[in-house]
Amino acid sequence: MKFDIFTLLPEIFSPYLESSILKRASERDLVNVQVHDIRDWTHDRHHITDDTPYGGGGGMIMKPEPLFEAVEAVLGTPLACPVLLLTPQGRVFNQVIARELSSHQQLALICGRYEGLDERVRQHLVTDEISIGDYVLTGGELPALILVDALSRLIPGVLGDPKGATDDSHATGLLEYPHYTRPPEFRGWGVPEILLSGDHARVSRWRREQSLLRTLQRRPDLLEKADLSEKDKEFLGNIRKNLGDHDEI
Numbered sequence: 327m328k329f330d331i332f333t334l335l336p337e338i339f340s341p342y343l344e345s346s347i348l349k350r351a352s353e354r355d356l357v358n359v360q361v362h363d364i365r366d367w368t369h370d371r372h373h374i375t376d377d378t379p380y381g382g383g384g385g386m387i388m389k390p391e392p393l394f395e396a397v398e399a400v401l402g403t404p405l406a407c408p409v410l411l412l413t414p415q416g417r418v419f420n421q422v423i424a425r426e427l428s429s430h431q432q433l434a435l436i437c438g439r440y441e442g443l444d445e446r447v448r449q450h451l452v453t454d455e456i457s458i459g460d461y462v463l464t465g466g467e468l469p470a471l472i473l474v475d476a477l478s479r480l481i482p483g484v485l486g487d488p489k490g491a492t493d494d495s496h497a498t499g500l501l502e503y504p505h506y507t508r509p510p511e512f513r514g515w516g517v518p519e520i521l522l523s524g525d526h527a528r529v530s531r532w533r534r535e536q537s538l539l540r541t542l543q544r545r546p547d548l549l550e551k552a553d554l555s556e557k558d559k560e561f562l563g564n565i566r567k568n569l570g571d572h573d574e575i
């Protein structure tokens with residue numbers, strides 16, 4: 327999968343992209359990230375990319391010309407792939423959107439800076455807008471990295487384990503069950519007996535129930551959309567039945 331990132335801060339991407347899993351993914355040609363400096367498409371001596379807003383008010387606005395030129399030079403016209411703008415006004419990113427976006431061979435990501443960008447970029451260049459949550463950052467660079475990371479790990483072969491991302495929190499619509507590793511006792515705290523039993527069917531059922539329990543405790547909203555079997559519903563029903571109205575789960 328190819329990502330073309332358009333930014334005013336190209337230098338901040340390589341430390342992350344050249345570490346661990348994403349580095350290996352690009353060495354194996356599973357992921358290709360190209361970072362483009364929007365300033366390279368300015369034509370004035372000072373490489374100016376922003377200007378004051380029409381109508382007054384504070385803050386600076388990213389100019390349309392360098393952004394259009396940059397994206398069209400890299401993607402060609404018609405544009406070779408979807409053009410995503412990272413912005414707190416976009417649809418809120420989640421695992422379903424990650425899966426949807428990972429079906430593309432190529433994506434362009436525009437990282438906004440300053441107070442915002444000229445609306446004509448949104449209207450005539452951008453094809454989708456993504457927010458990584460209901461808070462405001464100083465720019466779209468960290469959100470772009472988050473998107474690249476979340477999408478890359480869905481590409482077959484990127485994660486070492488062939489089972490990959492199938493059990494992750496959110497991949498199943500539920501939060502993930504708790505994990506333990508050696509030692510079997512640490513500072514007096516043990517490991518659930520069932521995990522040491524070697525009984526795979528019981529372990530598997532225990533994990534499913536822990537996922538359901540954890541989701542009920544922490545993110546009950548997710549249960550409404552999760553794909554639940556009859557057995558799952560019975561388990562949750564029993565938990566709810568055994569609780570009084572004011573009990574903590």
Ligand code: ADE
Binds near residue numbers: 414438461463464
């Ligand atoms: N740029 C600034 N804040 C952002 C957010 N929450 N999501 C995506 N891009 C942003």
